[in-house]
Amino acid sequence: MNAEIISVGDELQRGEITNTNSAFLTKKLNSLGIVIMSQVTIGDDPDAIISSVHGGKGQADLLFVCGGLGPTADDVTLSAVAKAVDMPVKTDIPTWQHLLSIFAQRQIDVQPENKRQAQYVGKLIPNSRGLALGSWVKLGKQRVVVLPGPPSEFQAMVEQEVIPMIIKEFNIQKTIKTRALHFLGRPESILMNDLKSVMETYPDITITSYVKPTNIELRLTGFMNKQIDIDARFDQVTKMILEKEGEYYLGMGNNFSLVNKVVNLLKQQKLKITGAESLTGGLFQSTICSVPGASEIFDGGFVTYAASAKVKLLGIPSTLIEHNGVVSSATAEAMAEYSRKKLGADFGLGFTGVAGPDSLEGNPAGTVWIGLARKGEKPISKQLHLAGYLGRQEIRLLSVQYGLQMVLREIKK
């Protein structure tokens, strides 16, 4: 089976925005054994859309037309596809009424153009994340699928609606499987060197490494064969990898999130967390709050960017900071312990260091101390030597991840 993807949008064609949708769709289709024949990017031009749909007619089993379904004048995809397949544009009344109610809640006037967001061709594909419908058109042996461009809407519709429709209509049985394992604190080159024996033991499983902003991902890939239990094979490989690299292991899964794991473990054990942040400036706490239901384990905390704020808000003696320096084990542990006590929490984290670009107290950008205080125990701390060239944002992001890893190790102790 094969597919063709037509991406519509002037901004895409000029490279002003990145086509994340094509990559997402490719991955999902590949996992069903569907091969992408071609990917075409065209502007918001009805004639180009019509000729692209005609050009692909009948050749690919699936023809995707993505983007250009909004309410503005340059959103021409739906009417162009309707023309190309010679079918009428229909309006879905319940969607239109839902749209009117959303606009009323948001206290925004409805424009005539907004009606386009309730229109479709062929069979309607619902959109749980936004205001434009998808379309599913049967055209001989081919299916033409029209989807909106905003990635959150596009991805939800592909996963929730389109993939199940494809599996059903084409009766698909073959698949590729992958498993993602996430690590932090181990350089990629050392990690991959250590795993040479694993790769030799399991030559039919491909192991690739990928440096992500917040961790290193190992991706196991195997081609599915009905006779082989590939998940069991993955389990064996994972076990062998963790015997070597378990210390740096965070967790598993394509959508793995360290903060989700930590927050859920804290919830399970009914433990509360807080923090005082200097170089991270609130990023640790806002990461905690990104998890729905974080209020069960987090009441609040401090951003103590200046030394004076560490004294004023936390009550750390100014002599302690002067004696040890702002970027020090002692200051990080004091920030952790004083914030923990102020909130009456089980865990307190303290983040201090140099986000850069300039150095501080003789420490180069990337020098970070993280303190961790646990109720009833002596605070501990960890120093990071992150690469200064990573830049301010990534140093802050990584610091938060290392802090979460310290909590993970402490909970699992």
Added chain:
Amino acid sequence: MNAEIISVGDELQRGEITNTNSAFLTKKLNSLGIVIMSQVTIGDDPDAIISSVHGGKGQADLLFVCGGLGPTADDVTLSAVAKAVDMPVKTDIPTWQHLLSIFAQRQIDVQPENKRQAQYVGKLIPNSRGLALGSWVKLGKQRVVVLPGPPSEFQAMVEQEVIPMIIKEFNIQKTIKTRALHFLGRPESILMNDLKSVMETYPDITITSYVKPTNIELRLTGFMNKQIDIDARFDQVTKMILEKEGEYYLGMGNNFSLVNKVVNLLKQQKLKITGAESLTGGLFQSTICSVPGASEIFDGGFVTYAASAKVKLLGIPSTLIEHNGVVSSATAEAMAEYSRKKLGADFGLGFTGVAGPDSLEGNPAGTVWIGLARKGEKPISKQLHLAGYLGRQEIRLLSVQYGLQMVLREIKK
């Protein structure tokens, strides 16, 4: 002039990661009038790289080979390109020594594979952001350009090194120009309806709208002609747009950042800012701290997620919260004013609301109150009715942007 882009990487080919580099490069090349003939994605396979380089040989003026230059076994691009163009792989000694010193600072053992990161073919292209060199190979009338895959390195090298090299070697004079204008608080459909008269007045300037996570961008595009001063034309169009939509205008530029603008205005006026955050959980303060030199205008602040923390950390009377509700104008203004006073700052912001997915006190997800307190003045507040389907992260992100917009309006008052 034309170019071909070959992207190398198993993860790219399987759609596991998104090819942001191609889009970035396309945009940069387009602006020089260079047309992309084809974009090919291949796996980490030496034979595929060699035949792709041979396949494009001589047809495109520029042949880009991107990705696969790291230290691990699947990074095979450089040796494959060397084979394809029949030139030797060379090692740059200063780069190798720099690499050794970085590994020493980071306290990591050097692996033999790391030497690859100091190697190149033809002429070396330096990398200010990471640990892999680029290569520039002259092959008859064609130039083959090899660049590393990590986007931050790739983009910096394209902008700082490759584009100037292309302009010089090919003596380029033609260009497309664009200008980006950023708005917040105006629905896209209303904005674009209001601008119909502008588009009629200036038919040679294309105006397109694009909904970004934190604002709406209007993009003006004009094709460069040496006889026309296109920047002056953009100025006229901008003026006409701002006469209609100035209230919602944030600023201009491809890399425009509202927080940069606000932090720099605060620096200029020597004003300090703080905040107390509930639904945003530290995101406002960490956004402020993302700007280098934020310490001049920000000492610290509070995350008061639970009502109890609003009382304990800020000293807000619990009766005020009970009487008005957590999600209320009064609570937002109190958070702003109490945090401002605690830190002795000129501005205090208070963020309270419903990030979702669940509703709170009868308010649906997306209901947000932002309080702003300015020294010597009565606090003010603003209510947002964001769409609940945006999800938790985007509601928090937008709340921070609206808070920054309130500060911007206040400073410019």
